[in-house]
Amino acid sequence: MNVKTAIITTIEKTLTRQSIDYPEIEVEVPNDKSHGDFSTNIAMKLARVLRKPPLKIAEELVQASDFDQSIFTAVFVARPGFINFTVNKAIYHDLIPRINDAPSDYGTLTIGKGEHYNIEFVSANPTGSLHIGHARGAAAGDALARVLVKAGYQVTKEFYVNDGGNQINQLAASIKARYNQAFGINQAVPEDGYHGPEIKKLADEIIKEVGDRFLHEEGVEFFKAYGVDSLLASLKEDLAQFNVTFDVWFKESQLYKENRIEETLNVLKDRGYTYEEDGALWLKTSLYGDEKDRVIVKSDGTYTYITPDIAYHYDKLSRGYTKLIDILGGDHHGYVPRLKAAIAMMSGQEEMLDVELLQMVKVLQDGQEIKMSKRSGKSITLADLMAEVGKDPIRYFFAMRSLNTHMDLDLDLALKESNENPVFYAQYAHARIASLFRQAETKGYQVDPTLSTFSTLNGEKIEYLLTVLSEYPDAIEEAATKRIPHKITHYIHRLAQALHSFYADEIILSEDAVKVRERLALLHAVKAVLKDALTLVGVDAKERM
């Protein structure tokens, strides 16, 4: 039973009967409890059309409409023209057995029916460790993917491995330099190379395996392959520990091997989107809103960065997804128009690719900003962070923020592991119920998840808890359609708050067996929804804390 739908259809019926043309009827949950449980501003919208005071329209509308009295305990008009509704919270009792019967079904939607999304995120180069920026991408992309799945979309999560470009040559050269250094040869790591400690470690490993062999041989191919393989393996490991997995790991080198880039270029040439100038091949991206055309084959015959990336997206298109989503760092925003242009050329649809930009994370320590530096190899790695604070606070923290907001991460705060971190609040709510259940058992009470009729679930705290439970599907829908996974952490917080407030308000394991049984069934449902929502942002629901 959906209350919003009931309101909308009732009003629609009235307006249609009166032959009034009406705009979309919006029903929302007011911020202020004194405005009821639901409200609509339709009378204000109609004021323009009907040329009558909104207050009067609202009153007449309420008079003429037949709102179901078993759902609504009050329908009232408020200045300047809102119609507010108070609902009988007993209608939410149905939710309890429904949730308890199939916990993961609750909030599961079908709005993505028939759609298959491909979502690409992180896609860090295999040239070093994952840092804090990648962590944000991983947390955001994974949460979004899970929310989309929950909303009924089919989703493929994908990681593009840049193992074909010039940066891999730099990687090999960097490892080689560290390798030589280990033998006392004074050779600096190239200026544009990779300076992190993980590169040194790799060189040491290689020496253990092959000794001084590459003092006499060039070994570039060996260093490339070894470096990419082992850095990729550790990326995967870090991500897995961060509770992020991918369905597809797509290697750029595969595009070269299978001649896919030439193939893609031919498609673009055949469709007349290219031309030659100054000895280079250009793509007419300005046709699709880019500020100028872009070179895709340089005059020396090599490709620019975007060329294999276009071929990669062409491959994704060929796999039949209905939508491609790329989650990119905000520093790539200038790259987006040309990529979208290329995809429009290949797919014939300008809206095929959605790009979600993540803004930079500013890291603070002792009140000072820590700058990442490629040259010194200094950066805060995901692995270090997880070792110090654990996966959950980091995931929750990133999931709390909207994707395209600039954000600050205060390390002193993050490392504190105190209640300043809101993830504990949510996990505690879940653990609290678990603890209560253990306690109930020792007192001889059974949690009965099949309980379906209730007579004692009333009072402000319980009704609020039921109301918040009822809002879960709406939260999922909004998070999925607007691509705002932080809606989920907001929901989690509201539910945890409702739980804590109720818990503090009364002794649940009282002497009244009926009351106890009904409350335990309610809490069983709350626990299940908390867990489901936490899972959407990749956070564990703990049984104990």
Next chain:
RNA sequence: GUUUCGGUAGCUCAGUUGGAUAGAGCAACGGCCUUCUAAGCCGUCGGUCGGGGGUUCGAAUCCCUCCCGGAACGCCA
């Protein structure tokens, strides 16, 4: 200079297809543990929504303009 993201409470952030008295967490302050986990609850304090104009019944939200900060502007990746 152009493009782009941002500027909302002391701090970190929601709210931005125009709606009710602008919200939350943290911090601060005051209460609540002989009773199911106090990582909790209840309450208080806290705002010229960067500035200024405009549009209208109504603007944090739309338009114009200015100020401040991040980022991108390559036949680099």
